[in-house]
Amino acid sequence: MWSPPSRKPPAGPAAHRGRGLRLVIIATGAGAFSGLFGVGGGTIIVPLLVLWLGYEQREATGTSLAAIILIGSLAAALQAVYGNVDLWKGVLIGIPAIAGVITGAAVQQRISERAVAAVFVVLLLASAAVLIF
Amino acid sequence: MTAFDWTGLLALGFAAGMTGGLVGVGGGVLFVPALVVFADQSQLGAEATSLVGIVLVSVAGTWRQRGYGNVRLKDGLLIGALSPVGVLVGVGLANAVPERALELSFAGVQLFFAWRLAKRAGLR
Numbered sequence: 001m002w003s004p005p006s007r008k009p010p011a012g013p014a015a016h017r018g019r020g021l022r023l024v025i026i027a028t029g030a031g032a033f034s035g036l037f038g039v040g041g042g043t044i045i046v047p048l049l050v051l052w053l054g055y056e057q058r059e060a061t062g063t064s065l066a067a068i069i070l071i072g073s074l075a076a077a078l079q080a081v082y083g084n085v086d087l088w089k090g091v092l093i094g095i096p097a098i099a100g101v102i103t104g105a106a107v108q109q110r111i112s113e114r115a116v117a118a119v120f121v122v123l124l125l126a127s128a129a130v131l132i133f
Numbered sequence: 134m135t136a137f138d139w140t141g142l143l144a145l146g147f148a149a150g151m152t153g154g155l156v157g158v159g160g161g162v163l164f165v166p167a168l169v170v171f172a173d174q175s176q177l178g179a180e181a182t183s184l185v186g187i188v189l190v191s192v193a194g195t196w197r198q199r200g201y202g203n204v205r206l207k208d209g210l211l212i213g214a215l216s217p218v219g220v221l222v223g224v225g226l227a228n229a230v231p232e233r234a235l236e237l238s239f240a241g242v243q244l245f246f247a248w249r250l251a252k253r254a255g256l257r
Contacts, residue, residue: 031219104154
């Protein structure tokens with residue numbers, strides 16, 4: 001027997017109303033905090049994607065990194081114009097970091113969402129403590 | 134630089150990347166102190182130089198996470214492309230509000246997020 005197509009909204013992030021505006025607000029918050037403190041884009045993007053747009057913790061991680069490519073490149077280019085970037089030292093610390101991020105992403109696929117959230121909560125608490133003290 | 138400095142940069146660089154891969158941040162929170170302590174940089178210089186590491190982490194991390202199916206590329210690029218608006222807001226705030234107040238507000242926001250995420254994940 002024929003039945004009408006379901007009107008149920010799609011599950012997941014697409015289901016959220018006003019998500020365009022929410023993305024704009026997330027972008028503004030991330031830009032503002034990373035502009036103010038030099039760090040902090042990811043600590044704004046990840047929680048807002050999870051709490052506000054219904055992302056899973058891992059999806060928020062990957063999507064945040066994609067955003068940081070643009071945020072970081074722009075900031076790096078601006079700082080380089082002012083002659084503040086020591087490229088050699090940046091590459092020196094960046095190469096072990098590439099090995100680290102590949103390892104971290106692989107580990108993340110093998111632990112629970114809950115464990116990923118727990119690591120992130122610890123990072124947020126540590127970051128807040130550094131700001132307060 | 135001494136062997137101790139090299140070891141420190143390697144270890145903290147790796148740890149910063151690991152943090153980025155696990156939770157989706159650029160790693161600046163570890164790059165900056167590492168550059169100050171082991172590479173003889175000023176706080177401002179370290180913040181600028183750390184951006185090189187952050188870009189490398191975000192490119193490699195996005196590549197890997199995309200392989201795992203965890204990247205919503207359109208949303209990510211939209212957030213990245215619009216973030217300069219936020220930078221302007223940040224600069225405006227920096228000129229209007231005392232630095233200590235900004236630090237405490239940001240810490241407050243992070244504590245709020247920590248509480249909500251912990252609650253959502255059923256942590257205690």
